[in-house]
């Protein structure tokens with residue numbers, strides 16, 4: 001079995017600017033460097049009109065700060081999707097890029113009866129070494145009394161998010177789904193004093209059974225198969241901004257675990273048993289998921305929510321690790337005429353006239369950071385040839401060629417080959 005480590009973070013950032021240092025949130029100070037992917041789901045990223053215009057022209061501040069911190073460690077932004085304040089960022093170690101395929105994103109608005117994106121979900125799906133993964137970041141409706149609405153919105157997000165392609169069209173068709181966000185579930189019945197005293201005394205178990213999401217797991221079919229680690233950290237909502245003190249405003253919101261990370265493995269039930277409720281447990285697609293940490297980060301005070309993170313190890317039963325395209329750069333490039341590369345295509349690779357080859361600086365942050373590109377042109381007689389040569393100097397704009405990265409071939413906008 002091959003292992004693959006995924007670090008998931010969710011944070012309702014309450015329209016705040018990123019703090020100066022997010023090292024501890026990313027675990028870069030304590031990590032073993034074995035994280036293969038970072039999945040960062042934010043909610044309430046400042047989406048005021050003037051801010052959105054600026055962000056459309058440039059990158060938003062949160063994406064920027066995450067790229068700045070992660071790129072020195074070899075992580076590249078694979079894809080991102082934003083719907084108003086809901087932002088999903090997917091980073092991976094650059095050397096995994098050839099094995100991340102079929103990258104697609106989806107957004108679903110559920111605010112104002114489905115017309116407004118202040119609430120809803122954004123997702124990204126891809127196959128990772130041949131295993132289909134989907135990451136869904138949601139911001140569900142607020143307030144104690146809206147538990148049913150939250151479930152309805154979640155179902156409607158699942159129904160509406162359909163990806164292209166024959167395999168894994170819906171979120172739940174994926175081998176592993178990570179569902180996270182400001183799911184906004186609250187703690188029923190118990191009054192403020194009881195909740196606060198349970199928190200003060202680290203007696204979280206008294207609160208678990210009144211947590212609306214835990215309660216919904218018993219009755220909502222759509223939650224079947226979703227798993228969550230024990231909530232051993234204090235509720236992450238609602239704090240006075242700039243402090244670790246629960247809400248002292250006139251609203252007097254009761255503390256709650258609004259910010260959650262769950263996962264679900266696809267069930268592959270034997271023929272004839274698929275419809276039987278309860279027959280799905282223990283039946284998976286072969287990928288094993290182990291959760292290592294599920295924690296909050298109390299040190300961040302810029303928002304009225306605290307971030308929550310979790311580290312998972314995925315054990316793949318096999319790896320599809322033959323690149324569809326192999327690039328060969330034989331010598332150092334000392335002059336323009338040297339700037340050639342060969343590439344070899346796997347026999348099952350179906351070519352497109354949109355294929356291109358990009359040139360990147362070492363330490364690039366984003367797959368759009370290429371300093372130049374050439375079309376991987378397809379001549380008629382190329383159909384028979386698996387190995388071809390291209391001259392890339394025509395597109396290289398940077399004189400600083402000493403620090404250029406080996407070429408990464410690209411396919412349209414959705415697949416990195």
Ligand SMILES: O=P(O)(O)O[C@H]1[C@H](O)[C@@H](OP(=O)(O)O)[C@H](OP(=O)(O)O)[C@@H](OP(=O)(O)O)[C@H]1O
Nearest residue numbers: 012118119141142143182184238251253258305
């Ligand atoms: O009106 P929509 O767009 O649904 O947004 C809501 C309101 O702003 C809520 O404020 P109010 O209570 O004044 O209506 C707020 O709850 P708080 O009162 O807890 O700040 C929610 O914050 P989150 O719970 O962080 O989602 C936020 O999602």
